[in-house]
Amino acid sequence: MDTPPLASGLYIVATPIGNLGDITRRAADILARCDVIACEDTRVTGKLLNHLAIRKPMRRYDDHASADQRERLLAEMAEKSVVLVSDAGTPLISDPGYRLVREARERGLPVTSLPGPSAMVVALTLAGLPTDRFLFAGFLPSKDKARGDTLGALAAVPATLVFYETGPRLVASLEAMAQHLPGRELAVARELTKLHEECRTGSAAELAAHYAAHPPKGEIVLLAGPPPEPDAPEGDDVDALLRVALAEASPSQAAAKVAKAHGLDRKALYARAMELKEAP
Numbered sequence: 001m002d003t004p005p006l007a008s009g010l011y012i013v014a015t016p017i018g019n020l021g022d023i024t025r026r027a028a029d030i031l032a033r034c035d036v037i038a039c040e041d042t043r044v045t046g047k048l049l050n051h052l053a054i055r056k057p058m059r060r061y062d063d064h065a066s067a068d069q070r071e072r073l074l075a076e077m078a079e080k081s082v083v084l085v086s087d088a089g090t091p092l093i094s095d096p097g098y099r100l101v102r103e104a105r106e107r108g109l110p111v112t113s114l115p116g117p118s119a120m121v122v123a124l125t126l127a128g129l130p131t132d133r134f135l136f137a138g139f140l141p142s143k144d145k146a147r148g149d150t151l152g153a154l155a156a157v158p159a160t161l162v163f164y165e166t167g168p169r170l171v172a173s174l175e176a177m178a179q180h181l182p183g184r185e186l187a188v189a190r191e192l193t194k195l196h197e198e199c200r201t202g203s204a205a206e207l208a209a210h211y212a213a214h215p216p217k218g219e220i221v222l223l224a225g226p227p228p229e230p231d232a233p234e235g236d237d238v239d240a241l242l243r244v245a246l247a248e249a250s251p252s253q254a255a256a257k258v259a260k261a262h263g264l265d266r267k268a269l270y271a272r273a274m275e276l277k278e279a280p
Contacts, residue, residue: 001247002030003032003033004033005033005035005081006030006033006034006035006081007081007110008077008078008079008080008081008109008110009077009081009104009109009110009111009112010077010082010083010084010100010104010109010112011030011033011034011081011082011083011084011112011113011114011130012082012083012084012090012091012092012109012111012112012113012114013027013030013084013085013089013091013114013116014027014085014089014090014099014114014115014116014117014118015027015045015048015085015086015087015088015089015116015117015189016048016088016089016117016193017089017117017118017119017192017193017219018088018191018192018193018194018197019090019120019193019194020048021049021218022116022117022193023048023052023116024115025173027114027116028052028054030083031049031052031054031056031083032052032054032112033081034056034081034082034083034178035057035058035076035080035081035082035245036056036058036059036073036080036081036082037049037056037057037058037059037082037083037085037143037233038058038059038060038061038073038074038082038083038084038085038100039058039059039060039061039062039084039085039086039087040060040061040062040085040087040095040224041062041087041250042058042060043087045058045087046058048085050110059072059073061084061096061097061100062072062096063095063096064133065096068235069139070099070100070103073100074100074107074109076105077104077109078107078109078178080152083224084097084100084101088117088119088219089116089117089118089119090115090116090117090118090262091209093118093120093136094136094138094139094164107193109163114171115118115254116192119164119189119219119221120136120162120164120188120221121219122192122193122266123162123187123192123199123221123223124160124223126161126187126189126192126199127187127189127199127201127223128187128201129160129185129187129201129223129225129226130160130225131160133158133159133160133226134159134160134161134162135154135159135160135161135162136162136163137150137158137161137162138156138163138164138255139163139164139165139166139174140165140176140222141170142165142169144172145174147172147173147176148176148179148180148270151176151177151179151180151181152222154182155181155226155227157227158226158227159226160224160225160226161181161222161223161224161225162221162222162223163222163224164219164220164221164222165220165222166172166220167190167216167217167218167220168215170188170211170216170220170222171211171212172243174186174188174204174207174208174211174222175204175208177204177210177224178203179206179228181204181224183227183228184203184204184224184225184226184227184228185201185202185203185224185225186201186202186203186204186222186224186225187200187201187222187223187225188200188201188207188211188216188220188221188222188223189220189221189222189254190216190217190218190219190220191218191219192219192221192223194218196218214236227273229263238258238264238269238272239272239276241258241261241262242254242255242258242272242273242276243276244259245258246273246276246277247253251270251274252270252272252273254269254273254278255269255270257275
């Protein structure tokens with residue numbers, strides 16, 4: 001029995017990032033039943049379709065797509081089922097597909113997104129860095145000053161930072177991280193889900209030295225752990241902080257302020273603040 005056609009609209013379909021076995025059954029079904037596939041590179045998507053024994057008309061839609069090309073796809077999805085894929089992974093993650101999705105939603109066209117592979121998520125799960133909070137920042141700039149400015153702006157973010165990178169630029173990015181993100185544990189994840197998958201952790205200097213000696217190939221995810229916790233003040237430093245706070249607040253308020261700023265015990269700080277307040 002023939003499978004029924006899909007309803008018209010836009011379908012965002014995640015595809016494998018390396019291992020073709022990672023295609024989901026739902027993604028394969030949608031690809032088989034759709035009318036049109038919008039993709040970054042018809043040759044890359046064609047290999048996946050050949051693997052799945054699927055033949056469908058493809059429309060190129062990438063960074064250089066014009067407004068007219070986007071309009072054509074929007075017109076098609078009003079009457080047909082249009083699938084959006086990237087070369088690998090989940091569409092819209094560091095690619096221009098969001099414009100197509102935004103305009104489809106503005107026109108009231110149905111939009112469906114299928115979950116699936118993402119290099120960013122795979123790298124986060126492999127690296128052993130904190131994942132309770134992370135920031136994905138796409139590709140770092142290629143120019144030294146712009147790269148440094150970007151890292152400097154992100155240095156205070158209390159989260160694991162995630163970037164996409166290329167082999168030829170990896171060492172330069174690691175050297176910039178040594179300067180702008182000192183003291184952080186880093187991870188380089190590459191060739192994810194493929195035969196030579198690698199996830200190497202260490203300091204920026206250690207990783208830069210390794211990859212300078214062993215130039216990497218393949219797609220790369222570069223991660224930097226959260227900023228190191230500042231050393232807790234002790235003894236005279238705590239007294240100095242409390243005296244400054246006591247100049248403008250009660251002992252209770254001063255203790256609360258210092259405790260919150262430095263992660264110290266509030267009750268102990270209050271007791272010390274009272275001693276300082278009563279001292280001649």
